[in-house]
Amino acid sequence: MQNVIQRNEYLDKMTGKKGNGMIKVITGIRRCGKSFLLFNLFYDHLLESGVKEEQIIMIALDDDLYLKYRDPDELSRYIRGKIVNKDMYYILIDEIQYAITKEELKNPENIRLYNVLNGLMRLRNVDIYVTGSNSKMLTRDVLTAFRGRGDEIKVFPLSFAECFAYMGGDKSEAYEEYALYGGMPLVLTKKSNAEKMTYLQNLFTEVYFKDIVERYDIELPDVLSELTDDLCSSVGSLTNANKISNTLRTVRNLKVSSTTVSNYLNYLIESFLFSNAKRYDVKGKKYFEYPSKYYCTDIGLRNARLNFRQQEETHIMENIIYNELLRREYSVDVGVVEIVEGSGGKRTKKQCEIDFVINKGSKKYYIQSALNVSEPSKLEAELRPLKHTKDFFKKIIIVKTSMKPWTDENGILHLGLYEFLLNENALEL
Incomplete structure (x- = not known):
C-alpha cells in the first residue's frame, strides 16, 4: 500500500497552468485534499523543478498562526515583504474565504482581498494559487472580481x-467499501469502521455546519439540519424548495418558508x-424550472449523516456515477422523454426519465444507471427512454456488474460499473 495518494489529475492541471498570468483558484469541499494538493504535492513539484524554498510563500488562513493575515492589508504587506528580488515567486494561499468578511459578501465589488490579489498580479514575478471552500466567493464572482484573470x-x-x-485487492470489495465510506482522503487512514464513521459524522457537525451557520448567520440551524437529512435520504429523487418546506412542516412540525x-x-x-441536476426536455430541448435532483458530493458523508442506516444501493450507485461524471468535467442534467402510447384508438402521453444527459464540448451522451437488469422486464424498462430519444447521440446503460462492454442491436452500449469507474475512456468504447 502506498503512503501518499498521488492526485496526478489535479497536479497536472496545476502544473499546466503554471505561469499563465492568471490566479489559479482551487475549489472544493473542505477536507477533500485541496491543502495537501497545494502544500505538499504542488510544493514538492516546485522544488523538484528547481524553485528555491524562499521563492515559495505559503499561508494557511485557517491556521491560527496566520490569523492576522485574514486582514487583506496585513496579507498584502506580508507577501510583498517576502518578494525581495526579481526571481519568480509562487504564492500559495489556503482557505482564502477567511480573508473575506460577511459584510463584503453582500457587495462583492467591495471585497478587499480581490484588490490585493489583483495588485499582486501586476508584479511580473508572481504566480498565485489560492484554495477555497465556498463557491459564492470563489466561483460566481471570480471572473469579474479578478477582471478575467481567475482560472478555476x-x-x-x-x-x-x-x-x-x-x-488494491478485489474490485467488488473495494467498491462496497467506497459505497459505504466514500472518498474523503482521511477516511483511508482510519483503521476501524467505528473510526471512519465517527470521523465522517464529525465533519458535518464540527466543520461544515459550523462554517455555514457562522458564514451565513443561520437563524434556524434545526431547519438546516433537517433539510440536510432530507436531501441525504432522498439523493437522486426529484424535489424543490416548496416540496421540502411542506415536508418539514407536516412531518417534522417545522414552520419554514420555501424562500428560507x-x-x-x-x-x-x-x-x-x-x-x-436540472431536468431537461430531450425532445423539446428546454429546461424545466423545477423540480431538480440533489446529490451529495461524497457518498460517505451522505451515509454518515444518516447514521449508516439507509443503504439504498440504487441511489448510492446513481450518486457515485453522477459525481464521477462531474469529476470528468461533463455538464450533467436529468433527461425527460415524452413517450406517446396508444391502443384501441386511445393515445396517452407519458414522461419517462433518463438518469443523466451529459455534455462536454460537442459530445453528448444519454446514460441510465441500473443496479440489476437480470429480468427482461427490468432491462426493457431501463432501455425504453433511451430508445425513444429519436436522435443519434450515444446511449449507455451502466449496470453493477463486472461484464465486458457490449453493444446491443439498438446501438446501446452496456457497460459494467467497475469498467466505467476505473476507465476514464469507458464512455468511448
Whole structure:
C-alpha cells in the first residue's frame, strides 16, 4: 500500500497552468485534499523543478498562526515583504474565504482581498494559487472580481479509481467499501469502521455546519439540519424548495418558508456539500424550472449523516456515477422523454426519465444507471427512454456488474460499473 495518494489529475492541471498570468483558484469541499494538493504535492513539484524554498510563500488562513493575515492589508504587506528580488515567486494561499468578511459578501465589488490579489498580479514575478471552500466567493464572482484573470480548478473527494489504486485487492470489495465510506482522503487512514464513521459524522457537525451557520448567520440551524437529512435520504429523487418546506412542516412540525429553504439549499451547494441536476426536455430541448435532483458530493458523508442506516444501493450507485461524471468535467442534467402510447384508438402521453444527459464540448451522451437488469422486464424498462430519444447521440446503460462492454442491436452500449469507474475512456468504447 502506498503512503501518499498521488492526485496526478489535479497536479497536472496545476502544473499546466503554471505561469499563465492568471490566479489559479482551487475549489472544493473542505477536507477533500485541496491543502495537501497545494502544500505538499504542488510544493514538492516546485522544488523538484528547481524553485528555491524562499521563492515559495505559503499561508494557511485557517491556521491560527496566520490569523492576522485574514486582514487583506496585513496579507498584502506580508507577501510583498517576502518578494525581495526579481526571481519568480509562487504564492500559495489556503482557505482564502477567511480573508473575506460577511459584510463584503453582500457587495462583492467591495471585497478587499480581490484588490490585493489583483495588485499582486501586476508584479511580473508572481504566480498565485489560492484554495477555497465556498463557491459564492470563489466561483460566481471570480471572473469579474479578478477582471478575467481567475482560472478555476475543481477538486473532488477521491474517486473510486483513486481509492482502488491506494487500497488494491478485489474490485467488488473495494467498491462496497467506497459505497459505504466514500472518498474523503482521511477516511483511508482510519483503521476501524467505528473510526471512519465517527470521523465522517464529525465533519458535518464540527466543520461544515459550523462554517455555514457562522458564514451565513443561520437563524434556524434545526431547519438546516433537517433539510440536510432530507436531501441525504432522498439523493437522486426529484424535489424543490416548496416540496421540502411542506415536508418539514407536516412531518417534522417545522414552520419554514420555501424562500428560507431555497436560501439554505443554496448555502449547502455553495459550500460544495451538494450539487443539483436540472431536468431537461430531450425532445423539446428546454429546461424545466423545477423540480431538480440533489446529490451529495461524497457518498460517505451522505451515509454518515444518516447514521449508516439507509443503504439504498440504487441511489448510492446513481450518486457515485453522477459525481464521477462531474469529476470528468461533463455538464450533467436529468433527461425527460415524452413517450406517446396508444391502443384501441386511445393515445396517452407519458414522461419517462433518463438518469443523466451529459455534455462536454460537442459530445453528448444519454446514460441510465441500473443496479440489476437480470429480468427482461427490468432491462426493457431501463432501455425504453433511451430508445425513444429519436436522435443519434450515444446511449449507455451502466449496470453493477463486472461484464465486458457490449453493444446491443439498438446501438446501446452496456457497460459494467467497475469498467466505467476505473476507465476514464469507458464512455468511448
